[in-house]
Amino acid sequence: MEIKVLKDxxxxxxxxxxxxxxxxxxxxxxxxxxxxxxxxxxxxxxLETIRRLEGKVRIGVIEGDVSSSLDAEKISERKVPxxxxxTGGECHLDANMTSRALDNLALEDIELLLIENVGNLxxxxxFQLGEHxxxxxxxxxxxxxKPYKYPLMFHIADVVxxxxxxxxxxxxxxxxxxxxxxxxxxxKVEIFPxxxxxxxxxxEWVSWVMAxxxxxxxxxxx
Amino acid sequence: MEIKVLKDxxxxxxxxxxxxxxxxxxxxxxxxxxxxxxxxxxxxxxLETIRRLEGKVRIGVIEGDVSSSLDAEKISERKVPxxxxxTGGECHLDANMTSRALDNLALEDIELLLIENVGNLxxxxxFQLGEHxxxxxxxxxxxxxKPYKYPLMFHIADVVxxxxxxxxxxxxxxxxxxxxxxxxxxxKVEIFPxxxxxxxxxxEWVSWVMAxxxxxxxxxxx
Numbered sequence: 001m002e003i004k005v006l007k008d009x010x011x012x013x014x015x016x017x018x019x020x021x022x023x024x025x026x027x028x029x030x031x032x033x034x035x036x037x038x039x040x041x042x043x044x045x046x047l048e049t050i051r052r053l054e055g056k057v058r059i060g061v062i063e064g065d066v067s068s069s070l071d072a073e074k075i076s077e078r079k080v081p082x083x084x085x086x087t088g089g090e091c092h093l094d095a096n097m098t099s100r101a102l103d104n105l106a107l108e109d110i111e112l113l114l115i116e117n118v119g120n121l122x123x124x125x126x127f128q129l130g131e132h133x134x135x136x137x138x139x140x141x142x143x144x145x146k147p148y149k150y151p152l153m154f155h156i157a158d159v160v161x162x163x164x165x166x167x168x169x170x171x172x173x174x175x176x177x178x179x180x181x182x183x184x185x186x187x188k189v190e191i192f193p194x195x196x197x198x199x200x201x202x203x204e205w206v207s208w209v210m211a212x213x214x215x216x217x218x219x220x221x222x
Numbered sequence: 223m224e225i226k227v228l229k230d231x232x233x234x235x236x237x238x239x240x241x242x243x244x245x246x247x248x249x250x251x252x253x254x255x256x257x258x259x260x261x262x263x264x265x266x267x268x269l270e271t272i273r274r275l276e277g278k279v280r281i282g283v284i285e286g287d288v289s290s291s292l293d294a295e296k297i298s299e300r301k302v303p304x305x306x307x308x309t310g311g312e313c314h315l316d317a318n319m320t321s322r323a324l325d326n327l328a329l330e331d332i333e334l335l336l337i338e339n340v341g342n343l344x345x346x347x348x349f350q351l352g353e354h355x356x357x358x359x360x361x362x363x364x365x366x367x368k369p370y371k372y373p374l375m376f377h378i379a380d381v382v383x384x385x386x387x388x389x390x391x392x393x394x395x396x397x398x399x400x401x402x403x404x405x406x407x408x409x410k411v412e413i414f415p416x417x418x419x420x421x422x423x424x425x426e427w428v429s430w431v432m433a434x435x436x437x438x439x440x441x442x443x444x
Contacts, residue, residue, distance in 0.1 A: 039364025141363035142261025
């Protein structure tokens with residue numbers, strides 16, 4: 001019986017996600033769902049992306065957290081429109097929460113929407129929000145065995161960012177072995193090693209964003 | 223309606239957890255539920271604890287993972303009895319999974335049972351397993367803002383271990399500010415900074431384990 005309830009929830013969620021995606025497309029907004037463990041660097045990546053695309057792309061942000069508005073405060077210092085969703089205990093964002101956030105953003109002023117999901121490497125993978133691409137951040141200190149332990153997250157990712165590579169001298173992390181494990185469950189994934197501290201790899205990430213904005217929503221760049 | 227279902231699940235879970243605790247007490251086993259984000263160091267802490275207590279305390283381990291048996295393999299190399307639970311997608315251990323694991327352990331040969339929960343800083347906090355103490359590991363690279371974002375986990379913890387303090391020279395992490403934030407939501411919590419790499423703080427952690435084994439299950443040390 002629990003399984004039936006869960007199926008209903010997921011079915012309803014997909015319908016709302018589809019509606020979100022149509023709304024975003026109609027406004028020419030390209031949306032990315034950013035997922036990771038707590039503290040892997042989602043907010044830092046958003047801040048880096050804003051920095052690199054300032055004056056080039058109009059960005060909006062949705063911040064998902066169980067509690068607090070710490071991240072939204074950091075984003076709003078950069079003069080970027082941001083909506084904080086507090087899930088109040090829920091371990092992931094869903095399409096309905098996203099829909100309410102979209103209602104509170106001036107979408108006509110946004111070309112790129114970065115959605116920071118709740119810090120969770122499991123539950124967030126199951127819920128469509130209406131995004132165009134799913135980006136997973138795995139940070140070096142978490143270890144290179146994570147694709148084996150959390151396969152769904154790496155299976156659904158369009159991009160995997162290996163963050164905090166500036167810590168590689170102090171930790172054991174096999175980038176090649178990790179990448180091979182990810183590709184073993186997801187042949188189409190793109191993988192970029194990055195550091196939001198030293199800015200390594202950010203250029204490649206931002207190029208990927210720009211290229212995908214163009215190909216999936218041409219009206220966003222007019 | 224979903225709320226009602228969840229309540230039923232949690233109610234049933236607590237009953238099974240209570241049964242697990244009675245079973246553990248009857249066998250003189252002291253059980254710790256270890257929780258953290260992915261990659262914060264649960265397995266490393268278990269390996270360190272085994273190393274320090276070798277020949278002094280008979281340890282058993284339950285390893286919880288969505289997928290794989292990597293951690294159980296590492297533990298079993300130390301000649302310690304270990305059971306791997308693969309949740310197959312579920313984001314946390316529950317009392318029923320724990321019960322089945324207990325059925326497969328020779329409890330009369332165990333004094334200290336370390337239960338490594340699934341890597342998840344949200345969902346695992348809601349489910350009693352039948353443990354005597356809840357220990358939360360937060361690692362330095364995750365950042366010192368986590369008590370504000372994941373308050374339930376820090377609220378229910380008996381002990382918070384700040385792991386990977388060997389990385390403090392390379393990262394911004396305010397141990398005092400973090401500890402104050404944790405105590406703001408949990409006055410009774412004990413906090414130990416540790417490193418499983420340099421072994422700093424492990425002595426204090428192991429002393430806490432020994433003292434609590436004695437006070438809560440005296441027959442465990444006969």
